[in-house]
Amino acid sequence: MKAYVYMLPTIISLAGALLCLVRRVFFEEVVSIIASVSSVFAAFTLLFLPNHFGTFLYVDGFSKIMLLLVSVVYASTVIFSTTYMKYIENPLFEKRFYYLLMNLFAFSMMFTVSVNNFGLMWVGIEATTVTSALLVATENDESSIEATWRYIIVVSVGLIISLLSNIFIYSVSGTLNFGTMLNHGFHVDRILIIGAMMAIIGYGTKAGIFPMHTWLPDVHGRAPAPVSAIFSGILLAVALYVVARVLEIVNVPMVREFAFWLGLLTVLVAAMLMVVQKHYKRLFAYSTMENMGMVLIGLSIGKYAFVGAVVLVISHAFAKSSVFYLSGNILSRYKSKKISDVKAVSKRMPFTGYNLMFSALAVTGTPPFGTFVGELLIIYGVLKYFPTFYAFLIVSFLFLAFVSVNYKVGTMVFSESDDVKVKERKRVGTIVPMVNTILAFLVIFFIPQIQELLSKGMIR
């Protein structure tokens, strides 16, 4: 099979980005929708093709899943953006630059998950920072600019750390090529271990892992809803994809334990901070952090927990993007980000309200959704390889997160208010999140296929 087929989703998004430069009314929206939807189809067909290990590309089952996930969330975000952009009163730049950056952002993420080289992966992750920095500042008020600034500075420092880790890995192995490293293997020494730990911290910065997570709630709180959705849905997952690749190469118990501890700390910190949140977008941001901590734990344990992590990533991406779309809808109606200002959503915006309740249940790992299965597999792994106490700790903090998110969302959705006029039409802005929530549920039916993709690389 020719290599360019595997590049197809990536190339399509790049082409979409370039076409956005054309100055015509509504042209950029149409082009972006076409590009994103066709990249979904391209990524979907890849599932049925064999793996590809070239000098430039490394596409195995994991990459294919990530490609499909990125393209689906990308498509839904572009579609949702078409309705949401009109609520932004004083944007930082013209609309077509918003779509240009959005397409480039998706391009850099797809690029990251399909290349066969740590150097290029690093460049791809760095490119996501370049393209997404200005997207965060779209709303163009003082605090969103400040949030952007924090994002740039913290994430850049993290990326310098990960570049350093690349240098260390290179100094030991003599190559940065992922396939070569995997096949040949090399002597594990102290520098390599430190390099891998730095990679976990560095890329973990981008994924909101504990010591350098501070940018995450600010950005998610201030970015426009579609950007928050694409951030917490896939950007963090793509960063963790690189961490997974590093763990695959440096398969040392010490490094894995280090990753486990960071993941555990992330879950604890996020769950505790969730209790005191007063703004709903920041609340959901901390929920994202907690889920990413769970994913990192899963990646560090491996085996079934790895499958659990992938399932969790997929269903969380759908559910969390849905949550952020809905929070955008609520923001555009209530004009406030405070939980206490938002009352009786189920009366005023019934579709949004009930959908928000369901998707909030989904992101906290409630049974019918895929997140539950993912977390269950991860906790099973923790039980197997660590003392029972840790599993108990994780479960109790997950429960804390569950209570605080659903209690707060419940007060938003089911409270009483004087003004209960229903003012909601069935339009793109309510349908897209609904589709995503349903996808988060449907994931559980495809767990055998995910398992097959991860072990064999394709679906026969």
Next chain:
Amino acid sequence: MSQVFALVGFFEIVLVLFMQWEIYTRKIITTFSVASYVVAAFLLYLGVSKDLPYVVALSIITAVVRGFFIPWYMKRCIVRDQWREREIKPVISTAMSIIISLLIVVFAYILYRVTFFNTLHLREGSIPMALLLQGAFLIISRRNAFIQLIGYMTMENALFLFEGYLFPGLPFIIEAGVVLDLIGVIAIAGVVVRMMKDSSSDVNDFDELKG
């Protein structure tokens, strides 16, 4: 070569300490520009003497972007009277931050000694690590966006020193350098300028970005 490296490295460390001491933004920018030129000169010398063309390329990038362009652009962005453009209340008091920066250098030396020295056998290797950590501390210890950006780019300089001297031959380092600089430029052009326009407000006033 190792003596030249030690000279350049210690000069850089002293310049970072000097930046910690200074409160006027414009002076810090000038200091950073000098530091970048010194790094560029060293990389040029390294590249020419060891015949490594990509190190020469790194040196040119360093001189043009971080030595000339970014400091020049930053100085243009300072709209207020230059004596007013300063850090009035740093997060950590100046004397304390100088001492902490010094302790960071010691820490980097010890860290290097117990980890990399066994395999690299280069005594001077701790200098770039110290610079990296010092740059990070410069970001933490100040609130002014310009100075934070300078801390970031100090880290970048240190990274190139590290790579050029200790691990020559790393692929993608030029691409990495370009992308890192791109972030710096975007940060200035897109964000910092806008922050400066309404810099009347203290950065700490953002009630929403807490917790």
Next chain:
Amino acid sequence: MLVFLSIVQLLYVLLLSPLIFGILAKIEERIESKNGPSIFQPYYDLYKLLRKEIVVPNHSSPIFHVAPYVSFALYSSLTLVLPIITDFPLQFGPIVDFIGGGLIFGAAAAIKKLASLDSRSNYSHLGLSRAASLGALSEPITVLIFIMFGVMAKSNNPYVINNVLQTSSWWYLSLTHWFVAAAFFMVLIVELGRLPIERHSTAELGMIDQGMSMEYSGADLAFEKWGGYVKKFLLMSVFLNIYTIPFFVPVKVNLGSILVYGGIHFLKLLGLIVGVAFFEESISKFRLFKNFDYIAFAFSLAFMSFLAFYVTVGRV
């Protein structure tokens, strides 16, 4: 011979030290396009003060009256043990090494401080508390510098250190040495009481050292001032002879070369004070609390010499 040379060195320091500061004042005035006092003005001042009546505060104890003479004697005794115009130990040379010299300096400073406490004047107390807090922070720097010299020369004898730096160009050009020299220069500025730390003009609320001698008069003040000149002269000589330009100092007992070097040393000092004058004219005074940032920077320079030693030379 050594006794004779000791006397020569003592006279050299005692007689020339006021002149140096007269010249410094003159240069600074010239840079500011003013005519300035004669370069012999410090001598005139001392002469005038020696003839004046001595007034002592009512409540003070004898310490107040004795202190200028004791400190003057201590500084004079230091003159006999430091390499000023010779690079071989004079008659009293073996008494103390660098650390001992530092202790004598400290003793003189402590006596001055006691006396200014004793004067019961608010201005003296103000200057005293400032001088004490600055001194408490700058002393560790000096100690660090001595330790570093001990590492370099394997001895704390100033003559040996001078010899090592004179003969070994490797040590002379090493980073370790130059960090030490830079740190000592910053401490020197503090000790000389020049800008950016302190300004010597009237009605200066930021005064540090001048405040301490506020209550003195007559011969007491003359010796207090003269002692101050000698102290600063010694520090500058040490800075030149040991830290920066250890060359030309005669190693052999030879009267002719020592006399010639006496002239050269004066030229070195002139060069240093021209440098200090230009430095002082180009900067403004720090606010009082920013002095501590200055000292922190000096401390980090001194400490960097340790790191430079470990990084470039390695463990010994």
